[in-house]
Amino acid sequence: MGFFHEKENVEKYIKMAEGFDGKELIKELTDFLPTQSSILEIGIGPGVDFLILEQYFQVTGSDNSQVFVDRFKQRHPSANVLNLDAVSLKTEIKYQGLYSNKVLHHLSRDQLKQSILRQADILQTNGIICHSFWQGDKEENMDGLLFIYYTMEQLQALFQEHFQILKMEQYQEMEPNDSIYLIAKKK
Ligand SMILES: C[S@@+](CC[C@H](N)C(=O)[O-])C[C@H]1O[C@@H](n2cnc3c(N)ncnc32)[C@H](O)[C@@H]1O
Structure with a gap:
């Protein structure tokens, strides 16, 4: 059983993450992906x-925690959400x-490599x-939850091998330059 598979941890995470969202990130994405494109979100969490x-x-939303999937489906019955x-x-x-x-920082380094391959496939x-x-x-x-931090060079x-990087930048989530986003196109 992983961290996000426990209801108690999910509730704790939701409180901690309050006030944070990917609005800026998604705005960047709209420069590269036409509106109304089909998109799969991996790891929707609270949604x-x-x-x-x-x-x-x-x-289409997805998460491998049934707790998050059920929680979101309950609040948004018409949303398309999968356990993936x-x-x-x-x-x-x-x-x-x-x-x-x-x-994706919750995956091991090997798992991230496998995920990147599958991402190119789908x-x-x-x-x-x-x-x-x-x-x-x-x-x-932290409490059985893995966090792997990456540099831009490591992400590149x-x-x-499978993606052409279109944009990669540092940004602030909580502290200056604590985060990186990348937007890339399948080769
Ligand atoms: C930081 S939260 C994401 C929050 C989300 N972006 C939002 O807008 O609220 C991390 C999420 O990744 C999910 N997750 C972790 N490992 C996963 C895996 N191997 N496959 C799918 N989802 C995973 C967790 O269940 C959790 O919902």
């Missing part, structure tokens, strides 16, 4: 970004875009990805 993405795109793991991404549908905000030709990460060069484990090395 704050899902509701913003919905204003621009045809969104970010590593295996078991879906037959090919999307025009993939989006995650502070999700994207249509010229598909676009937009992901954010914590910036740094360290690993932490990880994604460049």
Whole structure:
């Protein structure tokens, strides 16, 4: 059982994350992905970004925590939300875009490599990805939850085989330059 599979942890996380969203990130994405494109959000959590993405795109939400999936479905019964793991991404549908905000740092380095391969598989030709990460060069484990911080160089090395990086920038989530987002196109 992972951290986000426990109701208590989910409620704690939601309180802690209050006031944060991916509005700026999504605004950047709209420069590269046409409105009304199909997009899969990986790791919707409480669904704050899902509701913003919905204003621009045809969104499918996903998370591997059934607690988050059920919680969101209860509040938004008509939303399209799947239980999907970010590593295996078991879906037959090919999307025009993939989006995650502070999700992929919970994967091990090997799992992130597998996820990147699968992301290329489930994207249509010229598909676009937009992901954010914590910036740094360290690993932490908090109550069984893995956090891997990445530098721009490390992200470039990880994604460049399958994706052409269109934009990669540092930004502030809580402290100056604590985060990086990247937008890239499937090669
Ligand atoms: C920081 S939250 C994301 C918040 C979300 N972007 C929002 O707008 O509220 C991280 C999410 O990633 C999910 N997650 C972690 N590992 C995952 C995996 N292997 N596959 C799918 N989702 C995962 C967690 O369940 C959690 O919902």
